[in-house]
Amino acid sequence: MKRTSLGFIGGGRITRIFLQAMKNVVNTSVKVCDINQETLDRLKQEYPYIETFPSISSLSEQDVIFIALHPPVIKEVSSEIAEVVSNGTTVVSLAPKFTIKQLSQLLNTTNIIRVIPNATSFINKGFNPVCFSKDISIDTRKHFFEMLEVTGACFETEEEKLEAYAIVSAMLPTYFWFQWNEMEQIGQKIGLTAQESKNAVYESLKAALDLMYHSKLNNNEVVDLIPVKPIADKEELVKELFNEKLLTLFQKIKPL
Structure with a gap:
């Protein structure tokens, strides 16, 4: 082959x-x-x-x-x-x-x-x-x-x-791409150039992934490293949305 x-x-x-x-x-x-x-x-x-x-x-x-x-x-x-x-x-x-x-x-x-x-x-x-x-x-x-x-x-x-990998891996970027793009737009609105904003989001995301998955800290310890959490009051809504949409989709794509 x-x-x-x-x-x-x-x-x-x-x-x-x-x-x-x-x-x-x-x-x-x-x-x-x-x-x-x-x-x-x-x-x-x-x-x-x-x-x-x-x-x-x-x-x-x-x-x-x-x-x-x-x-x-x-x-x-x-x-x-x-x-x-x-x-x-x-x-x-x-x-x-x-x-x-x-x-x-x-x-x-x-x-x-x-x-x-x-x-x-x-x-x-x-x-x-x-x-x-x-x-x-x-x-x-x-x-x-x-x-x-x-x-x-x-x-x-x-x-x-x-099918679980389809939900958790193959479709994963679609849950976040629009959010990363929105952060780029916000960066430009508050004073960064388009390239500066893009670099800031990209480099910060790379480092954040390494911190969560390659450090010896557990999830709570990682989250605790940043004291200010501007959208913390909306997190439960996002979690509910993820569970509602993705678990429903899983039921549709899993074999009969």
């Missing part, structure tokens, strides 16, 4: 993240199919090393096929995917909800790997949990990790934990 031919079903965000991570490393066949020609044209312009096709049938000779589709769409096109899957094909699902067992039944293969990808793989710094079907050989597992090392950290975990 070190010189494996790859195919992507779906040309959306997740596929773009993988193509970006791989663009300076991959020296093999990479095909992407999508029903939207504009999507394919944009990908081809940004990643000239790929081949693009409108139909799933074009992937019939690829060694590894990544399913980069939302769960409802996977079921809709499962019969088309099954037609291009042979005994030598490894199918990699990048979606939550569908288990290896369910995918095996839909696609008539047991050569299945599930990955919950992270947006930070775009800069080769992802945190990507992986689960293999029991029929995936040790050598194939090893080569798969070698192939994906350009996306960042990849590690094996139990399948029942994948």
Whole structure:
């Protein structure tokens, strides 16, 4: 699999993240199919090393096929995917909800790997949990990790934990990105330049993460280091919001 031919079903965000991570490393066949020609044209312009096709049938000779589709769409096109899957094909699902067992039944293969990808793989710094079907050989597992090392950290975990990682890791940045951006705007409102404000937020966040996770202090001791807490009276509201939204979302994406 070190010189494996790859195919992507779906040309959306997740596929773009993988193509970006791989663009300076991959020296093999990479095909992407999508029903939207504009999507394919944009990908081809940004990643000239790929081949693009409108139909799933074009992937019939690829060694590894990544399913980069939302769960409802996977079921809709499962019969088309099954037609291009042979005994030598490894199918990699990048979606939550569908288990290896369910995918095996839909696609008539047991050569299945599930990955919950992270947006930070775009800069080769992802945190990507992986689960293999029991029929995936040790050598194939090893080569798969070698192939994906350009996306960042990849590690094996139990399948029942994948959806939890989707909530706690894959979607994690979306809970905070808008807050960091708002702090940049506030910095500019009170006298910093745009670059000064950006640097202040970035450097402070890096150090704060190291302090919380790499010091020997517990959570209460870390929090106690700053005496003034301007939004402390709103913390419970934020906690309630997190629990309401994220636990509800988890129920929607977990396998039936």
